[in-house]
Amino acid sequence: AQKITQTQPGMFVQEKEAVTLDCTYDTSDQSYGLFWYKQPSSGEMIFLIYQGSYDEQNATEGRYSLNFQKARKSANLVISASQLGDSAMYFCAMRGIKTSYDKVIFGPGTSLSVIP
Amino acid sequence: DAGITQSPRYKITETGRQVTLMCHQTWSHSYMFWYRQDLGHGLRLIYYSAAADITDKGEVPDGYVVSRSKTENFPLTLESATRSQTSVYFCASRQRVNTGELFFGEGSRLTVL
Numbered sequence: 640a641q642k643i644t645q646t647q648p649g650m651f652v653q654e655k656e657a658v659t660l661d662c663t664y665d666t667s668d669q670s671y672g673l674f675w676y677k678q679p680s681s682g683e684m685i686f687l688i689y690q691g692s693y694d695e696q697n698a699t700e701g702r703y704s705l706n707f708q709k710a711r712k713s714a715n716l717v718i719s720a721s722q723l724g725d726s727a728m729y730f731c732a733m734r735g736i737k738t739s740y741d742k743v744i745f746g747p748g749t750s751l752s753v754i755p
Numbered sequence: 756d757a758g759i760t761q762s763p764r765y766k767i768t769e770t771g772r773q774v775t776l777m778c779h780q781t782w783s784h785s786y787m788f789w790y791r792q793d794l795g796h797g798l799r800l801i802y803y804s805a806a807a808d809i810t811d812k813g814e815v816p817d818g819y820v821v822s823r824s825k826t827e828n829f830p831l832t833l834e835s836a837t838r839s840q841t842s843v844y845f846c847a848s849r850q851r852v853n854t855g856e857l858f859f860g861e862g863s864r865l866t867v868l
Contacts, residue, residue, distance in 0.1 A: 645797075648795075672854065674856065674857070676857075682843075682861070682862055683859065683861065683862075684845065684847075684857070684859035686856040686857070686858075689854050689856060691854065730797055730798065732798075732857075741786060741803075741805060742800060742803060742811075742813065743788060743800070743803075743847075743849075743857060744799075744800055744813075744814065745790070745797045745798040745799070745800075746797055747795060747796055747797040748797045
């Protein structure tokens with residue numbers, strides 16, 4: 640069975656500082672994908688970044704990077720130079736590619752607050 | 756406009772009533788998903804579909820029914836609503852590619868009294 644764990648219900652970060660949001664996962668699939676989504680207070684879900692399990696390099700998208708450690712089954716999101724607009728809920732998600740038939744499941748989320 | 760739309764956006768109903776939440780996407784994405792969002796639980800997968808007429812259970816399917824007769828539509832029905840089904844429901848779709856991200860609707864807030 641697939642499972643996503645996000646152990647930080649809430650995080651605070653000073654503006655312009657970097658912050659790491661933790662995500663660990665469990666899956667029996669050999670091939671899978673990992674996503675991060677942002678949900679601001681307005682409620683929409685915003686895609687941030689994707690990492691495939693066989694990608695050799697960690698994914699990066701602007702100020703977002705994914706610290707992927709396959710052996711540890713972790714896929715932490717790093718936000719560099721935090722901005723006030725980064726205050727939101729952040730969800731880690733996983734897609735199994737074979738045995739899980741493309742199910743995409745989410746973790747419980749981390750609430751990030753950026754302090755001026 | 757192209758995209759993924761949910762209706763109704765807000766719904767109040769009573770225990771025992773049948774409710775259908777609609778989801779429509781214009782991209783011809785193969786995959787469609789229904790999630791519910793509750794505080795402390797994140798998004799939990801209810802049902803998903805890999806193509807028209809192909810659906811499968813997610814993490815929390817009990818009390819829900821889905822169908823997908825056309826690629827673009829994926830309605831979610833609560834056959835006999837319960838208070839525990841009060842939630843925000845999100846529909847999503849994605850392409851049949853490895854890196855395909857999920858595209859979400861705006862959500863439907865359902866209150867069961």
